[in-house]
Amino acid sequence: xxxxxxxxxxxxxxxxxxxxxxxxxxxxxxxxxxxxxxxxxxxxxxxxxxxxxxxxxxxxxxxxxxxxxxxxxxxxxxxxxxxxxxxxxxxxxxxxxxxxxxxxxxxxxxxxxxxxxxxxxxxxxxxxxxxxxxxxxxxxxxxxxxxxxxxxxxxxxxxxxxxxxxxxxxxxxxxxxxxxxxxxxxxxxxxxxxxxxxxxxxxxxxxxxxxxxxxxxxxxxxxxxxxxxxxxxxxxxxxxxxxxxxxxxxxxxxxxxxxxxxxxxxxxxxxxxxxxxxxxxxxxxxxxxxxxxxxxxxxxxxxxxxxxxxxxxxxxxxxxxxxxxxxxxxxxxxxxxxxxxxxxxxxxxxxxxxxxxxxxxxxxxxxxxxxxxxxxxxxxxxxxxxxxxxxxxxxxxxxxxxxxxxxxxxxxxxxxxxxxxxxxxxxxxxxxxxxxxxxxxxxxxxxxxxxxxxxxxxxx
Numbered sequence: 001x002x003x004x005x006x007x008x009x010x011x012x013x014x015x016x017x018x019x020x021x022x023x024x025x026x027x028x029x030x031x032x033x034x035x036x037x038x039x040x041x042x043x044x045x046x047x048x049x050x051x052x053x054x055x056x057x058x059x060x061x062x063x064x065x066x067x068x069x070x071x072x073x074x075x076x077x078x079x080x081x082x083x084x085x086x087x088x089x090x091x092x093x094x095x096x097x098x099x100x101x102x103x104x105x106x107x108x109x110x111x112x113x114x115x116x117x118x119x120x121x122x123x124x125x126x127x128x129x130x131x132x133x134x135x136x137x138x139x140x141x142x143x144x145x146x147x148x149x150x151x152x153x154x155x156x157x158x159x160x161x162x163x164x165x166x167x168x169x170x171x172x173x174x175x176x177x178x179x180x181x182x183x184x185x186x187x188x189x190x191x192x193x194x195x196x197x198x199x200x201x202x203x204x205x206x207x208x209x210x211x212x213x214x215x216x217x218x219x220x221x222x223x224x225x226x227x228x229x230x231x232x233x234x235x236x237x238x239x240x241x242x243x244x245x246x247x248x249x250x251x252x253x254x255x256x257x258x259x260x261x262x263x264x265x266x267x268x269x270x271x272x273x274x275x276x277x278x279x280x281x282x283x284x285x286x287x288x289x290x291x292x293x294x295x296x297x298x299x300x301x302x303x304x305x306x307x308x309x310x311x312x313x314x315x316x317x318x319x320x321x322x323x324x325x326x327x328x329x330x331x332x333x334x335x336x337x338x339x340x341x342x343x344x345x346x347x348x349x350x351x352x353x354x355x356x357x358x359x360x361x362x363x364x365x366x367x368x369x370x371x372x373x374x375x376x377x378x379x380x381x382x383x384x385x386x387x388x389x390x391x392x393x394x395x396x397x398x399x400x401x402x403x404x405x406x407x408x409x410x411x412x413x414x415x416x417x418x419x420x421x422x423x424x425x426x427x428x429x430x431x432x433x434x435x436x437x438x439x440x441x442x443x444x445x446x447x448x449x450x451x452x453x454x455x456x457x458x459x460x
Contacts, residue, residue, distance in 0.1 A: 013112065031135060103433070190213045191213070304345060324346070372394070390406075
């Protein structure tokens, strides 16, 4: 992809700010029409998006719909159903000391926003925040990833055919373009990517006191405790790791398996691999993704040196295929246990008491997700003693599919959350309004405060 010149970036931002200042995007009918146009565009361009996802990530059409376009379409439908309710002015209770005033909260768009998305879910993670921006009435500049050039090209063509650049525009390029974008003054930056790049975004935003939503990542633990249904645990852990070939920010990153279940889990993991990929698992399997680029492939393959391969281990450099792999005998300080893997390699450690799991998880950065397999009671207890952006008991990944649950990180795994109403609120300013009539003017507010005793009583 060619880098968008700095002069064009500055022109786009200036034009969007001018367009926003004219007030057209604040109109509820305009916002709903924008959402409908985006919905129609995704439906129209779905075949091209599907082909681009297969080319860049070897992502099947079915997986592309489940994890990309389908989620965005569902998000748009949710906003169209509820936007009028979300956007209405709220009347708030006003204390007696402020009589006869009345308090209100009005919702207004933040302004011109920047949305930077990663390559692993290049459609969903670019367009879902855009839904929130359009719903709130913002103008938006979108920056897709250069690592998925075909998807980024299709998305740019789709957006340019659907929206005036003064409302929504796409900017392409590498980190130099990112730097140029971050040097502009925005009303919000919505970034999805690594914690390292998140720090860069936050540092740049701080120069203009720009608010940020950071959706980052981290090492999400997957705990298989005594009492777990080993068959279900192995199947759902494997499925969560196989989605997009493990290139998922909420993928189960490493396994903590109870001592008594180690061997049975390994056996079941292999059985479930055969069940999940009945047609065989190799570089030509249609429902299994490949690693996005050579550098990432080499990094993930090198992780296999950090332990003993207990399951899987096959790979093909030409196609960047890596089989789902479990590693044993992994030191806690090995790179595979300290770096986000972003691939289908599963380091596995064992434990005897759940307190060991609590200490281990709490000794590390707060993860984006935590997965527990075992009794619901023990799972709730573990969640109560740990922290993560989200969590599942006896499942993986699926919490992100519930639009009524907030999605976001905590600490090193991010800040802010979105999906459904929270997507709208992420791009919205809640403005406090106090309306005071002039016919009544209460004397206790004025010097020399003769009614201070009465005020003290009212404030108790």
